[in-house]
Amino acid sequence: MLVSRDIAARADQMIASCGLDSLSIFFSSQSAGANSLTYLFHHGVSEEAQHAYKDGRVFEEDPFTRVVDRTDRCGRMIRWGEDRLDRVADRATEYRQFINCHSVDVVGAWVQQVLPEFFLVIGAHCQPTGGRKSNVAHGLLEHETAAISQMVISQLFEEILAGAGGRGTLQAALAADAATPDDAAAKLSSRELEIAQLIGAGKQNKQVAFIAGISEFTVENHLRRIYRKLNVHNRAAMTAKIFGGH
Structure with a gap:
């Protein structure tokens, strides 16, 4: 490559x-x-x-x-x-x-x-x-x-997707994920999921803002929307619901 x-x-x-x-x-x-x-x-x-x-x-x-x-x-x-x-x-x-x-x-x-x-x-x-x-x-x-x-x-x-079998492997993985009931991640937009992944990796709001190229205020707004969608009240609960099971 x-x-x-x-x-x-x-x-x-x-x-x-x-x-x-x-x-x-x-x-x-x-x-x-x-x-x-x-x-x-x-x-x-x-x-x-x-x-x-x-x-x-x-x-x-x-x-x-x-x-x-x-x-x-x-x-x-x-x-x-x-x-x-x-x-x-x-x-x-x-x-x-x-x-x-x-x-x-x-x-x-x-x-x-x-x-x-x-x-x-x-x-x-x-x-x-x-x-x-x-x-x-x-x-x-x-x-x-x-x-x-x-x-x-x-x-x-x-x-990787353009290689032999790459797209089929991805589609199979997506199909398996789609079959999972009440998938918390599926409730989020791609931007919200990106923010959640960064928070789940231990990043603070300031670091998330820097990596994502947005303001801290926008990060906070995304978090509030994520909390509402997942019916949680803090970062730990959000991370556990998305990445650690319900």
Whole structure:
């Protein structure tokens, strides 16, 4: 899979707008005994560095995928220098040797768990000279990597559906869900379900607003409508009714 032109164009624009020098987008699979890496997009990353990171198995030591919350499917930007990342990175000898050898000044990475032990990673970097890292627009970077990650996952979904048996598998799954009586999720609009999923993943209203590109006030209005439709009165009850049974 290679990212679409729209995704590549938005990534290039983000690099320029945020003050980055290089960017990598890839899938990292960390199943027991079957670790693998699939590159999707590069900007400013040498072929030598790409080869060393993948074929040299440096990605197996990448600290970013090791600190992500395994229960969070929404993804988040992890900045280089965060305490919990530092604790893991300090022990990642080969990873540190790699970034030093290839002159990579790591800014951070957006990490999203698509499936258990299967991650989408968008790594952002600067060159270690000229103090460029201090000028990175972190707020814009977080917003754009979140948007790009959803574009990548949407493309992946579309390609799976277009493959042999993909659409039939989806239709069978939808038919099974439709046969479930009193399905709470079916009572919600697609936007309301998106809000509920983010809340169920532990996001606060401010975070939901940021990811969904709406105001906190709009998030609160969506929640009130969801509560009425499901006949619940709080976030915990809403999450349990939709995702944990009635």
